Amino acid sequence: MSSKKGAKCEEFELRRGPWTLEEDTMLIHYIARHGEGRWNLLARCSGLKRTGKSCRLRWLNYLKPDVKRGNLSPEEQFLILELHSKWGNRWSRIAQFLPGRTDNEIKNYWRTRVQKQARQLKIDANSSIFRDALRCYWMPRLLDQMSLADSSSNSNPNPNPIPQQVHNTDSSDPVMSTSCYGQSSSTNCSMDRLPELAPSPYEDPFLAYGLDALDSAAVPAVATDCAAGGGGSDWEGLWSMDEAWHVRKQHEEECGGGIFLQ
DNA sequence: AATCCACACAACCGCCTTGTT
DNA sequence: CAACAAGGCGGTTGTGTGGAT
Known part of the structure; x- marks a missing residue:
């Protein structure tokens, strides 16, 4: 054959x-x-x-004409992290929520940026510790960047406009119930219980997931403190050395000092 | 200036699903 | 219903590029 x-x-x-x-x-x-x-x-x-x-x-x-080129915006990065935590490596599904971005691009982003951080910390990128770290440090920072960009460009229309809506604080909201920013998500971020949401390229993802609810009040103090970024001059790393140390230490405690990736 | 290395991204590969005959 | 083809998806590899040494 x-x-x-x-x-x-x-x-x-x-x-x-x-x-x-x-x-x-x-x-x-x-x-x-x-x-x-x-x-x-x-x-x-x-x-x-x-x-x-x-x-x-x-x-x-x-x-394809509608393929977007260039760096991923904080909003797009946030969505990738959020959706990946729900669906895992379902790149094409995730891509449906990022108009103009391809599954290949998202996959590359995950491998080169996100997994790189996990490698540096010598933690499995799929571990609950790493997922918690993303939620406690990285995602709040992205939120911070988003709000900064928002406030600094009030007169400048957003290329990916997010419709204003009523704040959603319902604990049954998919994001709020599974994301648990800053809380231990090791028990409720299971891939087995992914929300059955019908993805549509025409549906606003922020609206669909109630991401507007993720204002500063929704982010725990430790996370917002980090997000406020004391000392972060340019946003190159995803977290500071202190934060990385904290994540690493937490991992050591949980694994009894054992099983690090090489 | 040359070499090495890490990174980003384009492209390929193999498997699985779906549609058609 | 089986066989086959086509499309779709996720994993992996190859390559160009820029920075560090």
Whole structure:
């Protein structure tokens, strides 16, 4: 079977690796004429020496007009952390709540930024300790950045406008019940009990999750203190050395000084 | 100036699901 | 209902780039 496959590949001399400008142009023009979908047909008829899969990926992750480029905003980062805590590595599902962002981009963000922090602390990124750390230190900081940006650009319309709404302090709210900022979430952040929310690209995620409820009052003192960021000059790290030490120590206590990742 | 290293991101691979015949 | 093809998804790898040494 695999040899047959290989022979097929050779027969059509399928190209691999980075896409050229010419290939991009061909793909864009073909989709402009015939629309998306039927990727294998597209690959055969467009003149591209690529697999249908490759064409699909290139279009969805890079060429599609509504693909957003550039750094993730604090709002987007916050959403990624929040949704990942609920759904785990369901990147495409998470991406549905970040218009213009692809699952690939979100996955890369998680691996390069978030998991990097876990590695530095020598903690499993999926551990409850690390999740707590995200909630106590990182997410409040993002909230802080969001409010700072908000207050400094009152006259400047937000590119991703978040509709004003009534504050939701209902404890049954998915975010408030599972996120428990600053509290120990090790008991109630289980992936087994993910909220069954119907994701929709048209639904405002902040509205859906009641994220407006996460004002400073909702964040515990320790978290807001950290978020206030005494001493954080530029926002490079996600937490200070003190915070990292605290997380690490907590982890040591919980694991009895044992099981660190290498 | 050269080399090394870490990072970010694009692209590929394999598996699974879904739709069609 | 089975077989097959296509699409979708998550994990992994490859590569270009910028900073550090």
